[in-house]
Structures are given as C-alpha cells and as structure tokens.
Amino acid sequence: xxxxxxxxxxxxxxxxxxxxxxxxxxxxxxxxxxxxxxxxxxxxxxxxxxxxxxxxxxxxxxxxxxxxxxxxxxxxxxxxxxxxxxxxxxxxxxxxxxxxxxxxxxxxxxxxxxxxxxxxxxxxxxxxxxxxxxxxxxxxxxxxxxxxxxxxxxxxxxxxxxxxxxxxxxxxxxxxxxxxxxxxxxxxxxxxxxxxxxxxxxxxxxxxxxxxxxxxxxxxxxxxxxxxxxxxxxxxxxxxxxxxxxxxxxxxxxxxxxxxxxxxxxxxxxxxxxxxxxxxxxxxxxxxxxxxxxxxxxxxxxxxxxxxxxxxxxxxxxxxxxxxxxxxxxxxxxx
Amino acid sequence: xxxxxxxxxxxxxxxxxxxxxxxxxxxxxxxxxxxxxxxxxxxxxxxxxxxxxxxxxxxxxxxxxxxxxxxxxxxxxxxxxxxxxxxxxxxxxxxxxxxxxxxxxxxxxxxxxxxxxxxxxxxxxxxxxxxxxxxxxxxxxxxxxxxxxxxxxxxxxxxxxxxxxxxxxxxxxxxxxxxxxxxxxxxxxxxxxxxxxxxxxxxxxxxxxxxxxxxxx
Numbered sequence: 148x149x150x151x152x153x154x155x156x157x158x159x160x161x162x163x164x165x166x167x168x169x170x171x172x173x174x175x176x177x178x179x180x181x182x183x184x185x186x187x188x189x190x191x192x193x194x195x196x197x198x199x200x201x202x203x204x205x206x207x208x209x210x211x212x213x214x215x216x217x218x219x220x221x222x223x224x225x226x227x228x229x230x231x232x233x234x235x236x237x238x239x240x241x242x243x244x245x246x247x248x249x250x251x252x253x254x255x256x257x258x259x260x261x262x263x264x265x266x267x268x269x270x271x272x273x274x275x276x277x278x279x280x281x282x283x284x285x286x287x288x289x290x291x292x293x294x295x296x297x298x299x300x301x302x303x304x305x306x307x308x309x310x311x312x313x314x315x316x317x318x319x320x321x322x323x324x325x326x327x328x329x330x331x332x333x334x335x336x337x338x339x340x341x342x343x344x345x346x347x348x349x350x351x352x353x354x355x356x357x358x359x360x361x362x363x364x365x366x367x368x369x370x371x372x373x374x375x376x377x378x379x380x381x382x383x384x385x386x387x388x389x390x391x392x393x394x395x396x397x398x399x400x401x402x403x404x405x406x407x408x409x410x411x412x413x414x415x416x417x418x419x420x421x422x423x424x425x426x427x428x429x430x431x432x433x434x435x436x437x438x439x440x441x442x443x444x445x446x447x448x449x450x451x452x453x454x455x456x457x458x459x460x461x462x463x464x465x466x467x468x469x470x471x472x473x474x475x476x477x478x479x480x481x482x
Numbered sequence: 483x484x485x486x487x488x489x490x491x492x493x494x495x496x497x498x499x500x501x502x503x504x505x506x507x508x509x510x511x512x513x514x515x516x517x518x519x520x521x522x523x524x525x526x527x528x529x530x531x532x533x534x535x536x537x538x539x540x541x542x543x544x545x546x547x548x549x550x551x552x553x554x555x556x557x558x559x560x561x562x563x564x565x566x567x568x569x570x571x572x573x574x575x576x577x578x579x580x581x582x583x584x585x586x587x588x589x590x591x592x593x594x595x596x597x598x599x600x601x602x603x604x605x606x607x608x609x610x611x612x613x614x615x616x617x618x619x620x621x622x623x624x625x626x627x628x629x630x631x632x633x634x635x636x637x638x639x640x641x642x643x644x645x646x647x648x649x650x651x652x653x654x655x656x657x658x659x660x661x662x663x664x665x666x667x668x669x670x671x672x673x674x675x676x677x678x679x680x681x682x683x684x685x686x687x688x689x690x691x692x693x694x695x696x697x698x699x
Contacts, residue, residue: 199608228610239605242699243623252619256611284699300609310608 148340149175149198149308154207156193167193169364170207180334180341182351182372184387185361191344194361195310198342199231200224211308229257232301232339236313238293240285246272246296247281253303271299275329291322298329302339309333311343315350327354348391352376352444360384373444377414377475392451394438401481406455406463408437410480411470413450422473423454430466432458453480488671491658496678498572498653502644505576507637510583514636515629517543517584518591519617528603529613546585551643554578555650575652579643587636594628595621626697634690638683645679655679 156168168190175181183191196202197209200219208217211227219227240249250271251264259267272278275295285293294314301309311330315323331354334341345351351358351372358375360368360383367381379385389395394410401408413422427434439452456463471477517539523529524536546554555578562569562577598621606616622629645656655675663672 201604201607225610225612228608231608233605233608235601235605237599237601239599239601241602241620241624242599243626243697244619252606252611252615253609255619256606256609256615286699 148177148212149173149342150208150210151175151194151197152208152210154194154197154204154209156190156197156202157205166364168197168204171361171364171366172207173359173366173369175340175342176357178334178338178340179356180331180343180354182355182358183342183344183361184346184348184351184358185344186346189361190364191361192312195312195342195344198308198310199228199233225256229304230306231308231310232298232304232306233310234294234297234301234312234314236316238285238290238297238317240293240296240300242285245282245284246277246288246299249285249296250300250303253300257304259304267303268299271302274302274333275299289322290318291326294318294322294326295329298326298333302333302337307340309339309341311341313345314343316345316347323350324353330354348387352391352442356445360387373414373447373449376442376444376449377412392440392442394440394451394453396437396453396481400437404455404481406457407479408481409454409456409467409470410478411450411452411454411474412476413441413448413452414475415447420473422470423452425473426466426470429469430458431462432456432466434466488662492655492675492678495653495655495658495675498657499641499644499655499682501572502576502579502647502652502654503637503640505573506579506583506640507633509580510587510636510640511633514584514587515591515622517588519595519621521588521592522595522621523613523617529607529616543585543588546581547589551578551582552646552649554582555647559650570651572647572653575644575647575650575654579640579647582643583636583640586639587632590632590635591625591629594625594632597628598624623697627694630690630694630697634687634694637686637690641679641683641686655682 151171151173154168154171155166158165158167171194183194185191193202197204200209200216204217208215210216216227241252244252247268250268254264254267268281272281275298277292277295277299280288280292285296288296314330315326318326327350330341333339343350343355355372357370358372359366360375360381362381362383368375368379368384375384376388379388396408423434423436426432435455435457437453437455439450441448441450456466458466467477521536521539524532524539549557558578558581559569562574565577566574568574602620602624603616606620611619644652644654645660648654648657648660655678659672659675662668663675
C-alpha cells in the first residue's frame with residue numbers, strides 16, 4: 148500500500164550537501180505494522196516524513212495505493228495528509244487547547260461539523276482510554292496520556308495509515324508497553340496500517356510484523372522481524388540484535404573457558420524441544436549452559452543459547468553435528 | 483496643589499495620554515500582529531518562506547526602531563500634517579507614536595511566535611491544516627501569553643514616548659510634568675504627575691500580566 152521507491156533525501160547545511168537518505172526502497176503492506184529501526188541520525192525520521200511529504204524526496208517516488216503522490220501540492224496534498232494520521236515523540240499537542248479541542252482541530256481541518264466532532268471525539272476518547280479528560284489541558288496530563296491524545300487526534304479522520312515517529316521514546320517502560328498495546332489493538336481491530344520508527348529493538352520485537360534497518364541513510368536490511376532477529380545479515384543489525392538480547396558474558400568467564408563457547412539459535416518448533424537434553428543422553432559429552440534466552444516474537448519462539456561442550460574431540464564433534472541438524476543455526480561465539 | 487485649575491489640567495492631560503496611548507496601541511495591535519506574523523512565517527523553513535519579504539520587512543522595522551523617537555517624531559511631521567491636518571495635539575502626536583509602536587510590537591510579536599514549538603506546527607501540517615488554520619488555531623493561541631506581555635511592554639513604552647510627544651505640543655501627563663515641574667520649577671506638580679504616571683504604568687502592567695496568565699496553560 149505504501150511504496151517508497153528509490154528515495155534519496157539531501158539537505159544543504161551551509162553549503163555542504165548532507166545525504167540523509169540514500170536510495171531507500173521499502174514496501175509496506177496493507178494492514179501490517181512496519182518498523183524502521185536505526186540509531187539517531189540514521190535518516191529514519193526523514194524517511195518517515197517523506198511518506199506524508201513533510202519532507203519532499205530529492206529523488207525517487209512515494210506511491211500510495213498505486214498513486215504517485217511525490218509531487219502533490221496544495222489541496223491535494225492536504226487531503227492526502229488528512230487520511231494519514233501521525234504521532235510524535237514529543238506528542239506535539241496544542242498546549243493552549245483542551246484535549247477535546249486538540250482532537251476537534253484535526254476534524255475541523257477536514258471540514259467536519261460540530262455535531263460530528265462532538266460525537267467522534269467522545270468515541271475516540273473511549274478508544275484511547277481517556278474518558279473524562281476532554282476538558283483537561285495537555286499540561287495537566289502525564290506523558291502516556293498525552294500520547295493517547297496524540298493517537299486520538301491522529302485517528303480522528305479515519306485514516307488508513309498511522310505514521311509513528313518514535314512514539315514511546317519519551318515514555319517510561321510501563322507506559323511504553325501500554326502505548327504499544329494500544330497501537331497493536333488499533334492495527335488489529337481497525338485494520339490501520341502502521342509505520343513506526345524507533346531506535347529500540349524491543350519496540351520492534353513487541354509489535355512489528357516486518358522491519359527495515361537503517362544505518363547512515365541506507366536501508367541495510369528489510370525482512371520479517373523473526374528473520375532479522377534469527378539471522379541478522381548486516382553488521383549494524385547484528386549489533387542491534389545482540390544488544391537487544393544482552394547475551395554478553397563477563398570477561399572473567401570467557402578467559403576461564405578452555406573450550407570454545409558455542410552460540411545456538413533455535414527458531415520455530417525446535418525451540419520448544421529438548422535438544423540439549425537429548426544430546427547429553429546420546430553422546431559422551433558434558434553440556435554447560437552459560438547464558439540463554441527464549442523470546443516470543445509474534446507467537447513464534449526464538450531462542451539463543453551460549454553453551455560449552457566438553458568431552459573427547461570425537462564425541463564433541465558428533466554432538467555438534469547432532470545439535471546442528473536439529474537447530475536453526477550454530478556457530479562458535481568465542482574461541 | 484489644591485489648585486482646582488491644576489486638577490483640571492491634570493485630568494485633561496490624562497485624557498490626552500489615554501488618546502495617544504490608546505490610538506497608537508490599537509494600531510500596534512491591529513497592524514503589528516499581522517506584520518510580526520508575516521515576519522515569522524516568511525522565515526526560512528516556514529510555510530510562507532520568502533527571503534525578500536522577510537529581509538525588507540525586518541529592515542524597515544529596524545530602521546524605525548533604531549531611530550530615536552524624538553527624531554522619528556520630527557521626521558514624520560510632514561506626514562502628520564497631511565494625515566491629520568495639524569502637527570499639534572494628541573491626535574497629531576499619535577501618528578509618530580503609532581509608527582513607532584507598530585514597529586516595536588511587530589518585533590515582539592515575532593519573537594513571541596518564535597517560542598511556539600515547531601513540532602506543533604509540524605503536527606498541524608501533518609493533519610493537512612491550511613496556513614490560515616495554522617495561524618488562527620496554532621500560532622496565535624499558542625503565543626497568546628507572549629503577545630499579551632509584548633502588548634504590556636509596548637503600552638508602557640508608549641506612556642514614556644507620549645511624554646516626549648508632548649514636547650512638540652502633543653499634551654499628556656508627561657508633557658504636564660515637563661511644563662510645570664521642569665520649566666517652572668514647581669517640584670510638587672512634577673512629583674504628582676510622576677506618581678500618576680507610576681500608577682498608570684502599574685495598572686497597565688497588572689492588567690497585561692492578568693491577560694498573559696489567562697492564556698497560560
């Protein structure tokens with residue numbers, strides 16, 4: 148539904164051109180939650196803004212539902228934006244207006260009547276769980292509540308797409324989870340396509356179906372979340388995933404190891420089987436688990452384990468072959 | 483000081499001050515806000531970006547603001563003569579006062595709107611709002627407290643300027659203080675008029691603060 152085709156975006160700072168986005172191509176399907184992840188300055192925010200043309204591409208095209216919108220101007224552009232909600236890291240609410248008037252403003256923009264506005268705002272406040280806050284000012288709300296107003300405002304004109312610019316980066320962990328739950332519910336129940344940018348892999352893991360990884364303005368990876376986590380291809384993605392797993396071993400422990408430390412990645416049904424126990428029964432080896440984690444992405448398990456295998460070399464080699472045949476991936480993590 | 487004639491003079495002077503400040507402040511609001519807005523929205527990166535308008539507007543305002551008020555008053559005497567038909571009296575003085583006030587307030591308006599969070603403007607663009615809606619529903623309400631504070635500063639400055647206008651026959655309280663207190667060495671008259679001016683300024687300031695607070699959220 149959203150096609151970003153070979154988009155480049157160049158800014159001129161002083162007289163130096165800066166390439167924020169380089170030849171990015173992304174396809175977002177109808178009804179999915181698509182994540183764009185990367186460190187700050189990677190160009191992800193610029194790329195997101197290209198979708199509703201807050202940032203016009205220097206080269207390439209933005210195609211939405213088969214319509215090339217790259218050069219939309221004036222009323223045509225405003226109508227396109229009315230049907231694309233957007234929420235922001237800093238919420239960007241109008242401080243001098245009440246919650247009601249903030250949401251009403253978005254509808255006024257689209258030319259709604261007062262009756263429609265009154266009815267719809269009540270509906271929206273129910274959806275985001277802010278009943279009774281209609282007359283509060285943003286200054287009287289918590290961060291999570293402000294983001295809920297932002298979401299209500301973004302949904303006001305029945306958009307088909309919701310663009311989220313680091314929606315949880317200004318929130319604490321608990322509030323982050325509740326906002327992500329809300330976004331997921333909106334996606335599943337209303338069928339609204341969501342494009343979300345974040346620098347946190349955890350956010351991607353929790354709600355995204357597919358993800359693009361950006362580094363220095365380039366889309367370096369673009370796949371399902373499970374694939375990216377199971378087998379990150381680009382060095383930068385590997386760092387992100389490792390960081391998210393947090394499977395670092397203390398230096399002391401590594402130095403004490405006389406045998407290699409193996410990294411085993413399980414995925415799908417294998418993660419629910421007892422591969423290590425079976426191995427220990429079958430071969431004359433001692434398995435020692437140093438670190439491990441099983442994550443559920445969507446409802447798919449993905450496990451990573453760091454183990455040492457001790458025994459005479461022949462047995463070890465048989466055991467390794469056996470494990471390798473049953474898991475998704477196995478490699479030496481430390482010699 | 484218990485001279486009824488002096489009391490009459492004082493009341494007349496007060497009325498003249500009200501005229502001068504009232505007229506020029508009204509014009510400053512009516513013309514200064516659009517001018518300040520124009521300066522803001524023509525800045526780089528904003529929706530009506532226009533380097534020429536921004537530079538020319540800024541330059542004209544700077545010329546008016548850097549000219550000492552007494553000089554401005556004299557320079558504008560021919561204009562005053564054409565517009566009002568005379569160069570004496572509070573209405574004549576209002577011409578140069580208005581010009582100074584519009585330029586002064588326009589800058590304050592611009593800097594008040596500067597304080598509006600750019601993210602909120604971006605959000606309005608993302609909703610598909612027209613420039614007109616961004617001005618009426620975002621820029622003006624969001625900068626309201628700043629606009630009110632700027633108005634207060636302008637009004638207080640105008641009370642001061644209006645005393646200078648008195649020198650060339652504008653009248654007003656400041657003029658009274660100079661004529662009686664300074665030229666005639668009637669120190670008590672001068673003191674009374676100064677006290678009146680202080681009270682006037684205090685009232686304006688309190689009212690302005692009240693308005694600014696009402697818009698603060």
